Amino acid sequence: MKDLIAQGGIVMYPLLAISIIALAITMERFFYFSRISQDIPETIVQQIKENLKQGEIEKVIRLLNKPHNPMYYILCNGIQLYKEGHIETERAMDELKMKFFPKMEKHVNMLQFIAKISPSLGLLGTITGMIKTFHFLSLNVESQQLAQGISEALLTTALGLSISIPALAAYYYFTNKIEHIIKNTERVELILVNHIQKLGENSA
Numbered sequence: 001m002k003d004l005i006a007q008g009g010i011v012m013y014p015l016l017a018i019s020i021i022a023l024a025i026t027m028e029r030f031f032y033f034s035r036i037s038q039d040i041p042e043t044i045v046q047q048i049k050e051n052l053k054q055g056e057i058e059k060v061i062r063l064l065n066k067p068h069n070p071m072y073y074i075l076c077n078g079i080q081l082y083k084e085g086h087i088e089t090e091r092a093m094d095e096l097k098m099k100f101f102p103k104m105e106k107h108v109n110m111l112q113f114i115a116k117i118s119p120s121l122g123l124l125g126t127i128t129g130m131i132k133t134f135h136f137l138s139l140n141v142e143s144q145q146l147a148q149g150i151s152e153a154l155l156t157t158a159l160g161l162s163i164s165i166p167a168l169a170a171y172y173y174f175t176n177k178i179e180h181i182i183k184n185t186e187r188v189e190l191i192l193v194n195h196i197q198k199l200g201e202n203s204a
Contacts, residue, residue: 011125011156015118015163022114022167025107029174036069038180040188049195052082070100071185079192086197093189101182108174115168122160129156
């Protein structure tokens with residue numbers, strides 16, 4: 001490893017630093033999303049609707065009592081206000097969405113930044129390596145020193161791309177997960193809010 005860093009030159013240090021950051025973010029977000037559901041099964045939605053119809057709010061809370069899952073937490077806290085009407089229920093859910101949805105995006109944009117900057121850093125290393133190569137050529141030095149400059153140019157480019165590609169893949173992977181969770185939360189929210197509205201109209 002030390003030999004590779006020495007061959008790649010000073011640009012290798014920031015490249016290695018951002019590669020560690022990208023790996024840490026990817027592992028942390030992967031663990032985070034592995035703990036939460038992306039969907040609420042239709043059977044649970046129907047159960048919630050039936051329990052609300054029967055006025056059995058305790059059963060609904062037990063079904064949705066998953067505090068580490070933003071989808072369930074948002075719906076659970078909103079539904080607890082169902083007796084105050086569908087408007088208050090929807091307002092409570094919307095407030096919680098503004099609080100919890102940004103948490104899902106934590107550090108994800110940093111992956112996109114790393115994916116964009118790492119090839120540029122690699123290119124910078126390529127340029128500095130080529131400058132060294134031409135400098136050695138002007139001095140008529142041995143081929144070993146010429147190879148050193150070329151090696152620096154190629155190593156930094158390769159490392160920059162090796163960081164950029166997985167970082168970009170991870171960014172789109174997590175972004176798609178976030179969009180899927182948001183869409184499903186809003187879909188179930190709409191179903192339940194409409195159901196609560198109908199229950200209020202029928203009891204009026």
